[in-house]
Amino acid sequence: MLTVADVVGEPSLNLTVVTGPDQLMREVRSAHVCELTSPADWLRGGELLMTVGLLLPMRLADCRAYMSECAAAGVAALALGLGHGLPYHDCPEPLMRAAQESGVALLTVPDETPFIAVTKWVFETIAREESRELHTALEINRALTAVATSSAPLAALLGAWSQASDAACIVCDAAGQLVDATPGTAPGSVAAAMAAVGTARASGMAWSVVDGFEIHTVGSRIPLAHIALSAEMDLRSRAASSVLVSLIAVDIERRNLSGQVERQRRSQVFAQLLRPGIKRERAHQMLARVGLGPTPLQVATVAGEDAERLAFRLQAGLGDALVLVRGDTVEIAHADLDMLVETLRAHAEGLPCGIGAPVAAEALSVSAMQARSLLPVSARLGRIVTAGESETVSLLVSLGSPEVVRGFADAVLAPLDALDPRERLELLRTLDQWLRVNGAWDPAAARLSLHRNTVRNRIERIAALTGRRLDDGDERMELWLALKSRAAMS
Incomplete structure (x- = not known):
C-alpha cells in the first residue's frame, strides 16, 4: 500500500509537509491535478490532489469550503505547487489553517518538481506494487493447486x-x-x-x-x-x-459425484423395502446392506415442487436416512423421530408433511401409507402431522370450519355453560374423566378423588341438563365430540 508518507519520503520529489503530519499514513491510490474550486465531482477517493491555487481565493471562508469538500471526497493529501511564475511562492496562511481544521495533510511542491514528475512516480510505484502483489497471488495459486x-x-x-x-x-x-x-x-x-x-x-x-x-x-x-x-x-x-x-x-x-452412487443404491434398497409383503429376513438383510440395524423406522412423506432438490437437502441433514423421490414427493425413513422432525422443519418448512408410525423393516409400506394419507391433513393444518398423535379426535375436528365446530360444541354444552362457573367446571371435569374410562364408575372416582356416588350424581345431573341418555353410545359420543371440539378450538 502506497501512503502519503511514502510519497513525501521520496527524495527526488522534494515535497514538504506543511500541516497534518499525523495524516501521512493515508493510502494514495492515484495522483490528480485540478484547479477547480469545487473538485469533488472529479475525485474518487485516495487521490494526491495537486493544485497551484490559481482560481482559489485565499480567504479563510473559501479555503475552509474547499478543504471540507476535499476531505469529504476522501483525498489522501493536498499538494500546493510553489515557485517562479506561479500564484504563490509561500503557502498562504488561510489555506494552512483550513487544512489543519479539515484534518487533511497539506504538502508543498517546489518549483523544480513539476506535477508530472509526482504523477509519474506515484503511478509507477503503484504499478510496481500491483505487479508484486499479482506475482505473490500467482505463488499462492501454485501453492493451492499443489x-x-x-x-x-x-x-x-x-x-x-x-x-x-x-x-x-x-x-x-x-x-x-x-x-x-x-x-x-x-x-x-x-x-x-x-x-x-x-x-x-x-x-x-x-x-x-x-x-x-x-x-x-x-x-x-x-x-x-x-x-x-x-x-x-x-x-x-x-x-x-x-x-x-x-x-x-x-x-x-x-x-458429491462419488457419493451419488451410494445415494442411488440406498434409494433402490428403500424402494424395495416399501413393497408390501416383503419377508422379515429379507428386509433385515437389505437394511444391513446400507449399514442399518433392525431398529424400527418411521417414514415421512413431503410434497414439494422441486423434489430432487428437497431430497438432497433432507439427505444432507440426515446422512443415515433412506431417501426416495416419487414424482413430486420425497419419502424419507429414519429411526429417530425427533431428529426427523427437526430436519423436516429446517429444510421443508411450510410444505405438507406426514409421518407414519415407527415399524419394523418389513412393515415400512404401512408407515409410508400412513404418511401419504396425512399429507392433505398437513396441508390443511399447515404443520407436520404424525400418525402417532394421541389427540386423533381433536385432529379430525380441527379440519372443519372453526365456526361450525365451535357452534356444535356450544350447542351440546350450552346447558352446562349456563351454570355457576364453579359448578360448570366440576361437571365438565367429571364428564371428561368419566368418558375417558368408558363410563366406569370406580376408575372415574379414583381419577377424580371422589366417592363413586358423587360421580354418579354429577353424571345424572349432566344427563338431565343436556337431555342426553348416557347409557346410549351415540348420545355419549356427542358429548365426547363436543368436549374434544372445544379443546381443539381452544
Missing part, C-alpha cells in the same frame, strides 16, 4: 490459504451447517459467516455479499455447499480467491 490433490483437499486448501492470506474462509454444507474453516478463524467470525450463508441461502443467489462476506454457492441446479470469504481482501488475496473458490468447488463436486 495441495488440491492431497488426501484431504479441503483441509489442505484452507490451511494453505490461512498461511497466505488474512481473509477468513468458511465452508458450509447445503443446509448451512459448518463443514470446515481456515485454521485460527475466531468462533465469532465463523458464526457470522454461517449467519451470512443463511441469508444467502434464503435469497437463492449463486453469489452475493452479505454482512462483510462474499458467499459463493457451489452447485448449478442443486446447491451442494456454500463458501464464505471475508469481503475485505488485499490485492493478492483478491486475485487468488477465485482459484481458491474454484478448487474448493471442484473438491465438493467430486465428493
Whole structure:
C-alpha cells in the first residue's frame, strides 16, 4: 500500500509537509491535478490532489469550503505547487489553517518538481506494487493447486490459504451447517459467516455479499455447499480467491459425484423395502446392506415442487436416512423421530408433511401409507402431522370450519355453560374423566378423588341438563365430540 508518507519520503520529489503530519499514513491510490474550486465531482477517493491555487481565493471562508469538500471526497493529501511564475511562492496562511481544521495533510511542491514528475512516480510505484502483489497471488495459486490433490483437499486448501492470506474462509454444507474453516478463524467470525450463508441461502443467489462476506454457492441446479470469504481482501488475496473458490468447488463436486452412487443404491434398497409383503429376513438383510440395524423406522412423506432438490437437502441433514423421490414427493425413513422432525422443519418448512408410525423393516409400506394419507391433513393444518398423535379426535375436528365446530360444541354444552362457573367446571371435569374410562364408575372416582356416588350424581345431573341418555353410545359420543371440539378450538 502506497501512503502519503511514502510519497513525501521520496527524495527526488522534494515535497514538504506543511500541516497534518499525523495524516501521512493515508493510502494514495492515484495522483490528480485540478484547479477547480469545487473538485469533488472529479475525485474518487485516495487521490494526491495537486493544485497551484490559481482560481482559489485565499480567504479563510473559501479555503475552509474547499478543504471540507476535499476531505469529504476522501483525498489522501493536498499538494500546493510553489515557485517562479506561479500564484504563490509561500503557502498562504488561510489555506494552512483550513487544512489543519479539515484534518487533511497539506504538502508543498517546489518549483523544480513539476506535477508530472509526482504523477509519474506515484503511478509507477503503484504499478510496481500491483505487479508484486499479482506475482505473490500467482505463488499462492501454485501453492493451492499443489495441495488440491492431497488426501484431504479441503483441509489442505484452507490451511494453505490461512498461511497466505488474512481473509477468513468458511465452508458450509447445503443446509448451512459448518463443514470446515481456515485454521485460527475466531468462533465469532465463523458464526457470522454461517449467519451470512443463511441469508444467502434464503435469497437463492449463486453469489452475493452479505454482512462483510462474499458467499459463493457451489452447485448449478442443486446447491451442494456454500463458501464464505471475508469481503475485505488485499490485492493478492483478491486475485487468488477465485482459484481458491474454484478448487474448493471442484473438491465438493467430486465428493458429491462419488457419493451419488451410494445415494442411488440406498434409494433402490428403500424402494424395495416399501413393497408390501416383503419377508422379515429379507428386509433385515437389505437394511444391513446400507449399514442399518433392525431398529424400527418411521417414514415421512413431503410434497414439494422441486423434489430432487428437497431430497438432497433432507439427505444432507440426515446422512443415515433412506431417501426416495416419487414424482413430486420425497419419502424419507429414519429411526429417530425427533431428529426427523427437526430436519423436516429446517429444510421443508411450510410444505405438507406426514409421518407414519415407527415399524419394523418389513412393515415400512404401512408407515409410508400412513404418511401419504396425512399429507392433505398437513396441508390443511399447515404443520407436520404424525400418525402417532394421541389427540386423533381433536385432529379430525380441527379440519372443519372453526365456526361450525365451535357452534356444535356450544350447542351440546350450552346447558352446562349456563351454570355457576364453579359448578360448570366440576361437571365438565367429571364428564371428561368419566368418558375417558368408558363410563366406569370406580376408575372415574379414583381419577377424580371422589366417592363413586358423587360421580354418579354429577353424571345424572349432566344427563338431565343436556337431555342426553348416557347409557346410549351415540348420545355419549356427542358429548365426547363436543368436549374434544372445544379443546381443539381452544
